[in-house]
Structure formats: structure tokens, C-alpha cells
Amino acid sequence: MYQVIGTTRSRAMRVLWMLEEIGAPYQHVAENPRSPGVVALNPAGKIPILIVDGTPVTDSTAILTYLADHHGTLTHPAGTLARARQDSLTQFLLDEFDAALWLAARHSFILPEEMRLAGIKNTLRWEFEQSQKVLVNRMGEGAYLMGDQMTVPDFILANCLSWALTAKFPITEHRLTDYLERMRARPAYQRALAR
Known part of the structure; x- marks a missing residue:
């Protein structure tokens, strides 16, 4: 299960929405930027953060691209x-x-x-x-x-x-x-x- 850290009033909304479109299970932790929990995972203090198998992935575009590629949906194949x-x-x-x-x-x-x-x-x-x-x-x-x-x-x-x-x-x-x-x-x- 994925964990998404960030509020819906931020770029985390992009990630939450994609996960809903994909139908992948996830947990949402509505943390604000620069909160202690966020800084512990991303020293820049920015959200969203996606936790994948204990590893934090930062930057909404990187997260979206990872999810689309990983699930083979909502993207065109690389190299095309x-x-x-x-x-x-x-x-x-x-x-x-x-x-x-x-x-x-x-x-x-x-x-x-x-x-x-x-x-x-x-x-x-x-x-x-x-x-x-x-x-x-x-x-x-x-x-x-x-x-x-x-x-x-x-x-x-x-x-x-x-x-x-x-x-x-x-x-x-x-x-x-x-x-x-x-x-x-x-x-x-x-x-x-x-x-």
C-alpha cells in the first residue's frame, strides 16, 4: 500500500487523484509543508511525498510518472x-x-x-x-x-x-x-x- 503525505490543497491532490484513477490502495496523511514529519522525509520540507516500500519519492511530477509507468496506465510507453x-x-x-x-x-x-x-x-x-x-x-x-x-x-x-x-x-x-x-x-x- 502506498502512503501519500500532503494536503489536498497542494500538489498532493495530483497524486491522490491519480491513485484514485488507478484504483491502487493508499493511506493519506494530510501533513502541511515544512512540518516535522515532512522534513524528516524530505529535508526541503515540500509535499507531496509518496512512500513506496518504505522509500520516500518526492516531487509531484516524478511521483505521477512513477505511478503511471509502474501501473502501466495513464501514460504512453517510454521511447515512443x-x-x-x-x-x-x-x-x-x-x-x-x-x-x-x-x-x-x-x-x-x-x-x-x-x-x-x-x-x-x-x-x-x-x-x-x-x-x-x-x-x-x-x-x-x-x-x-x-x-x-x-x-x-x-x-x-x-x-x-x-x-x-x-x-x-x-x-x-x-x-x-x-x-x-x-x-x-x-x-x-x-x-x-x-x-
Whole structure:
């Protein structure tokens, strides 16, 4: 059985959701970043952490990729062009969506007040809107980011779009609004969110 450490209001939601989609048994420990239990497993104090056979695995994208590869689902096979496209979309989302939201969060409540730059959030919102335009041109035809198959980047994108709404970063592309509504309606998403 897996153990997932982290709250649903963090990137741990991505991991919980994937485990629900896979149907793998797991235990959820809702710890906050930098808590003593988290720091003992990850000196950076960051969540999520997945415990696999007593070994901690950190970073949500590494965890998602491990789970998808290990269970042979929600991913394209390594060494295929489809996997290269999947990995490209994953990197795009991390660079353009996740990074902008994380930087905004750092300048909102994570950094010491004297280090925060309030004006940076306007630039990040603008960049986030530009990135949405690029992404909709890269999306496949079908219900998911790559087309008819749900893959690793879907978990990242849906989580980032939900995070954007919380952070008051507008979702300006209707295709992404519709996409998020579909993803949030999935039973596995709802089960993960209820934790």
C-alpha cells in the first residue's frame, strides 16, 4: 500500500487523484509543508511525498510518472513519439503554468514580507494568459489534453487550472474552462478531493 503525505490543497491532490484513477490502495496523511514529519522525509520540507516500500519519492511530477509507468496506465510507453509529446506537454505545463502560480504564491504569502514584490503578480497573470493561448493550440482533439487518452499532464493541468482560480488568475480560454469542468466532474477527482 502506498502512503501519500500532503494536503489536498497542494500538489498532493495530483497524486491522490491519480491513485484514485488507478484504483491502487493508499493511506493519506494530510501533513502541511515544512512540518516535522515532512522534513524528516524530505529535508526541503515540500509535499507531496509518496512512500513506496518504505522509500520516500518526492516531487509531484516524478511521483505521477512513477505511478503511471509502474501501473502501466495513464501514460504512453517510454521511447515512443507519443511519450515524447506527453513529456513535452508536461514540461510546458511545469514551466508556464505551475511556475507562474508558484512564483505568485511565493510573493503572496510564502516569502518574508520584506522580500515580496506585489507588482510581479500582474506580470505573471499576463504570462499565464499568454500560455493558455499557446496550450489550446497544442491540445489534441478529444476530452483530454492529448486527445482520447488521459495522461500524466492532465493531472498537472487540471490542478494548475484549479489553483489559478484560487489565486485569481483568470482562465481566458473557453476550451480550458470546459476541460477543467470535465476533469473536476470525474468520480476519482471527487473522491480525492473529499479526503
